[in-house]
Amino acid sequence: MLTLNQLNNLSELPDLALCKLDNWDLISVAGEDRVKFLQSQLTCDVTTLKPGQQTLAAQCTPQGKAWSIFRLIVLEDKILLLQPSSVTEVQLPELQKYAVFSKVEIKKETEYQALGLTGIESDQYIEQKFNTTAMAGPASLIEDGIVIKHPYPSLRYLIILKTQQAESFIQNLTDKVKLFDDSLWNALNIEAGITFIEKQTAALFVPQMVNLQALNGISFKKGCYLGQETIARTKSRGINKRALFLLSGNATATPQVGDNIQIQLNGNWKRVGTIVSSCQYAGSHIQVLAVLPKDSHSENIYQIQDINDSRLTILPLPYSLEE
Known part of the structure; x- marks a missing residue:
C-alpha cells in the first residue's frame, strides 16, 4: 500500500487512486427520533436534508467548542457521521449521553465502510460503476450506499458502501488502481481547507x-x-x-x-x-x-x-x- 510521502505533491496523483479510510469511523444514528435528536445537537439544519444529501457539521460542548467536525450523510434508514477515529472515544459518549430520552440508537457503524477514490479517471469509473451520470448534486444514493463528489482541490469521491460490497469494489479495482492509505485523503482535505477534529x-x-x-x-x-x-x-x-x-x-x-x-x-x-x-x-x-x-x-x-x-x-x- 502506498503512502503520501511517496509523492512530491498532488500533481503526481495516479490516474486512479483508491484510499482505504482505515483511520476514520462512521457513527450511526438510527431510530424514529434521529432527525429531531440531531437537530438539537448539531450546527447544521438536519431537518432540511433528505436521503442522499450530506453536509459538514459540528457537535459542540454547551460552551460552543467543537467536540468533533464530521461529514453528515443521510441514508434512507439512518444518518451517518464520518470522522477521524481518534476523536470517537471522546465524542461518541458525549453524543450518546443526550440520547437517553429519545428514540435513537447511536453506535459505531459496522454495516458500512468508507473509501476514497481520486484521479483523473475517477469520474469515468464512478459513472460506469454506479450509473451516476444523472447526479443532480454532489451526492447520489446508490444500491447499498452513497457516492459523494468533491470537486476540489483534485477530483475525488467519498464512497460509502456496505462492507461486503466495499470489499468487492476494492477487489474489482485491484488491477486498475494504485492503492493508498488514508494519508492521501488527509492531504486532499488539507488542500481543500477542510479540517476534522482529532482527539488532541x-x-x-x-x-x-x-x-x-x-x-x-x-x-x-x-x-x-x-x-x-x-x-x-x-x-x-x-x-x-x-x-x-x-x-x-x-x-x-x-x-x-x-x-x-x-x-x-x-x-x-x-x-x-x-x-x-x-x-x-x-x-x-x-x-x-x-x-x-x-x-x-x-x-x-x-x-x-x-x-x-x-x-x-x-x-x-x-x-x-x-x-
Whole structure:
C-alpha cells in the first residue's frame, strides 16, 4: 500500500487512486427520533436534508467548542457521521449521553465502510460503476450506499458502501488502481481547507475558528442546539479573532496535530496558533491547517515549535472567509 510521502505533491496523483479510510469511523444514528435528536445537537439544519444529501457539521460542548467536525450523510434508514477515529472515544459518549430520552440508537457503524477514490479517471469509473451520470448534486444514493463528489482541490469521491460490497469494489479495482492509505485523503482535505477534529484538539475551538461557516456547516437560522448561544454570539458580535489557515513549507520532522505554530517577530519566535491537520510529502515538504489570528498574512514567516528548521508560509484557501 502506498503512502503520501511517496509523492512530491498532488500533481503526481495516479490516474486512479483508491484510499482505504482505515483511520476514520462512521457513527450511526438510527431510530424514529434521529432527525429531531440531531437537530438539537448539531450546527447544521438536519431537518432540511433528505436521503442522499450530506453536509459538514459540528457537535459542540454547551460552551460552543467543537467536540468533533464530521461529514453528515443521510441514508434512507439512518444518518451517518464520518470522522477521524481518534476523536470517537471522546465524542461518541458525549453524543450518546443526550440520547437517553429519545428514540435513537447511536453506535459505531459496522454495516458500512468508507473509501476514497481520486484521479483523473475517477469520474469515468464512478459513472460506469454506479450509473451516476444523472447526479443532480454532489451526492447520489446508490444500491447499498452513497457516492459523494468533491470537486476540489483534485477530483475525488467519498464512497460509502456496505462492507461486503466495499470489499468487492476494492477487489474489482485491484488491477486498475494504485492503492493508498488514508494519508492521501488527509492531504486532499488539507488542500481543500477542510479540517476534522482529532482527539488532541477536541473541545478547543468554536466552529468559526476552523472556518465551518465558510463551508456551509453552520445554520444561523435554525433553532436552539447545544452550544448555539456561543456560536450565534460569536457571529452577531464579530468577536471571533481566529481562523483556519493553510500553510506550506519544509520540515525534517513530521508535524503533529496539536503542535504549536510560531511567528518570527523582531528576530524572535512567538507562539500564535495550533496545528489541527498536517501531512508530509516526499522529502521535507509539508502542509498544515492551523488556527491562527485572523489578521495573519502571507508575508509572515512561521515555524513549528520544537522543529527549529521548519519554515512555513500561508497559501490561499479555495473559499472565501468574507461574511
